[in-house]
Amino acid sequence: MEKRVTFNERWLPYLLVAPQIVITLVFFFWPSGQAIWQSLLVEDAFGGNSKFVWFDNFLQLFSDPAYYASVRVTVVFSALVASIGLALSLLLAVMADRLIRGATVYKTFLIWPYAVAPAVAGVLWGFLFNPSVGVVSWMLQGLGIEFNYVSNGNQALLLVVIAAVWNQLSYNFLFFLAGLQSIPKSLIEAAAIDGAGPVRRFWDIMFPLLSPTGFFLLVINILYAFFGTFGVIDALTRGGPGQATNILVYKVYNDGFRGQDLGGSSAQSVILMIVVIVLTFVQFRFIERRVHY
């Protein structure tokens, strides 16, 4: 889409785009280029000398069992975050959509976790499940379940999933609610007159009409689980115990800053960049065509 009416100025438009272009060049293209360049270099242990090694860093990564472990954790983690998060928020949205009385109040109470920083969300859930003073772990102990996310890898992963879902729930809820409210009431009424009950109406009318929203949220939630959950993990488990919650984006940070392995970390960054580009592409092209009303 283009404007028909434009202004004629020679230098003004350059002046206007300059701040954003300069910032984008310096803080986006330069570092991204460096990530790609560094992924092809190996630096010796004492810094200083670096050698161009073509794709050695990538080959090394692909033969490293720790990398595959991290890929596995990331896949499990994002599958859980996306599926649990979408299911719960859809349930809440469908129920809230039915209600007339109290709808605004409920909405207010359901949307504010969005405002809580992921790192703070991690701290809150860590407190609830703290092995020595946590309320929830105390209750679980009463039920005979020993919950210690500090030493048990699966429990750590479960806790990170819970905190991440909690943090993202309001976002999903708002989009599902908006999607539900845009479904024409006449469709629902027509189905009701034809004798379709609430369950049937949900699966045959609302659910298919919500599928564009659902797919959009699916991509957003996967991106969120991949990148947005850094704070949750850093505050709760720091990738541990062992490698149990070491998702890819955390590994980039861990290897780059703690391990000082710039080449390996950059190679991981480049792979993640490709993942994001593919996901964005899928979101733009594939999904819009495949989902039918």
Place this chain on the structure above:
Amino acid sequence: MVENRPFLTWLSHAIVLLGVIIIAFPIWMTFVASTHDQATMLRSPVPLLPGSHLIDNYTQILTVGFGRGYSETPIWHTMMNSMIMALGVALGKIAISIISAFAIVYFRFPLRLTFFWAIFVTLMLPVEVRIVPTYGVVASLGMLDSFSGLIIPVIASATATFLFRQFFLGVPDELAEAARVDGASPMRFFWDILLPMSRTTIAALFVIQFIYGWNQYLWPLLITTKESFYTVVMTVSRQANVVDSAPSWNLLMAMAMLAMLPPVLVVVFMQRLFVRGLVETEK
């Protein structure tokens, strides 16, 4: 309502209410923990109802800080840092985006499309992915431990530019035409017509970007080494990691409450703008 089914309505209320309670529970426990003294919060089970140390805890956190050799910076100071960062990110992003969107929509000039795509690709890569080299760039520019280092790299993103572009494209052509016929300069048109029309979009964007800036974590964690530049969100997480050796859950949770307060207030009181901003920046 299509039909009257009391049981279903009751069930819906019950499920939503249960959701609200579960979602609010962590915040409630945080609040409760911030109102007890240190000793109470060390004995399991911890209380489920507020205690009497609310004022003590918050006064200490706000004016003295965590104390005991861990962090002597009072929280009002770190909250000011967060506020500067959040306002800087929100206003900075809006300022650079609105003028570049104006240039891209209302002018024809060589390299216009190149600029457009250069800005567009930033949508694709979140800052977490390129964090190590970005740190290197900021370090070599000497911007570590500074507000410009905290703010400027975070505003390199295209979401706001696209939102404004979308909005400008919907503005009727007649307005620009009238301005041109009347001999108004482009900047005059921008200030007197376009900017006032964009008020709601700017406000919605401000709400989203303020929360985004306030909640930044990884970036401030990396580039600040001096406590005088710490933000409140990173301070909470830092203290949480030492709390096992010096368990002051009451103070930590008071700090967490204060870290959540500004963005939560923004969401609750500017709900309409928040929802609008959220839906528009993503779609």
